Amino acid sequence: MSDLSVTDLIDLKVQQQEELASKQNTLLQLGQIQAFNFMGKLVTVTELKLAQQIKETKSYKGLTLQDDNGKVVTVTTWEQCCKHILQTDCQNLDNRLRNLQQFGEEFFEAAQKMKLGYRDLRALRQLPEDEQALVIESEAVETGDKDAVKELIDELKAKHKKEKDKLATELDATERMLKASRNTASEKEDKIVQLTADLESKKFSADKWKGEAKSFFEALAKTQNQIREGFNQLLVLSEQLETVQIDDKTYDAAKSAFYADSKILLTQLAGVWNEIHRTYGDLDDARPSGEWLAEMGFEGTEVIE
Numbered sequence: 001m002s003d004l005s006v007t008d009l010i011d012l013k014v015q016q017q018e019e020l021a022s023k024q025n026t027l028l029q030l031g032q033i034q035a036f037n038f039m040g041k042l043v044t045v046t047e048l049k050l051a052q053q054i055k056e057t058k059s060y061k062g063l064t065l066q067d068d069n070g071k072v073v074t075v076t077t078w079e080q081c082c083k084h085i086l087q088t089d090c091q092n093l094d095n096r097l098r099n100l101q102q103f104g105e106e107f108f109e110a111a112q113k114m115k116l117g118y119r120d121l122r123a124l125r126q127l128p129e130d131e132q133a134l135v136i137e138s139e140a141v142e143t144g145d146k147d148a149v150k151e152l153i154d155e156l157k158a159k160h161k162k163e164k165d166k167l168a169t170e171l172d173a174t175e176r177m178l179k180a181s182r183n184t185a186s187e188k189e190d191k192i193v194q195l196t197a198d199l200e201s202k203k204f205s206a207d208k209w210k211g212e213a214k215s216f217f218e219a220l221a222k223t224q225n226q227i228r229e230g231f232n233q234l235l236v237l238s239e240q241l242e243t244v245q246i247d248d249k250t251y252d253a254a255k256s257a258f259y260a261d262s263k264i265l266l267t268q269l270a271g272v273w274n275e276i277h278r279t280y281g282d283l284d285d286a287r288p289s290g291e292w293l294a295e296m297g298f299e300g301t302e303v304i305e
Contacts, residue, residue: 114146
């Protein structure tokens with residue numbers, strides 16, 4: 001305290017006095033509510049407005065009292081205030097405050113006079129605002145006809161439920177249509193994927209491979225036939241060399257030339273094979289032309305010839 005200046009001490013004193021005055025005012029209000037509650041069971045507008053003010057300002061915080069067991073309790077929550085000070089059910093009081101705020105003082109007092117039940121008011125709260133107005137501004141409320149008010153609430157409640165059910169049905173139908181549409185779209189997408197896969201698997205069809213691909217196979221077949229023909233001619237020449245009647249000098253020259261040229265040719269052919277193997281060596285299990293031609297829909301002679 002010695003560190004506080006005179007001004008600080010004065011401000012602290014004023015604050016303490018203000019807090020004390022606030023607590024005294026709250027106690028006064030609570031006393032009024034308790035008096036009303038004793039007589040009217042928390043049904044009057046005046047009483048509820050005092051309770052609403054205390055709840056909103058939270059001025060109940062810090063109040064102390066003795067509970068039924070004689071134990072000192074410091075109130076810190078609205079629920080404790082309702083239980084220990086107002087001695088009423090917190091949920092019930094909050095419902096009354098909600099009704100007062102939503103329907104207004106005039107209808108609230110009329111509803112209390114007609115003794116409309118909690119369920120009736122809850123059903124009214126659940127209606128759209130325009131339908132609430134039909135009840136609040138109805139002649140039945142003006143005349144205090146409780147049965148007519150309850151009947152009107154029930155009719156509007158049934159109407160609202162019917163409209164809500166219809167909306168739910170329409171929404172469900174819409175969702176089912178959307179789901180069906182999504183399923184249809186998904187099925188179409190699956191069909192497109194399947195069609196693409198089918199086209200991919202049938203890319204070697206006859207129509208697809210007529211043209212450049214067919215020309216390639218024709219050139220390949222022609223080249224292979226020429227090479228085979230060359231091999232056959234070599235074998236024929238070898239046979240002729242061994243059977244022809246020539247002098248020894250000519251035979252030696254022809255034999256030497258045949259072997260040397262064949263060796264050069266086959267060495268070159270081996271070089272060609274090495275190059276082909278270097279490029280396509282991973283295709284050792286590849287299928288030959290005849291199988292591909294059959295899959296493409298061509299007769300072998302159609303290409304080879």
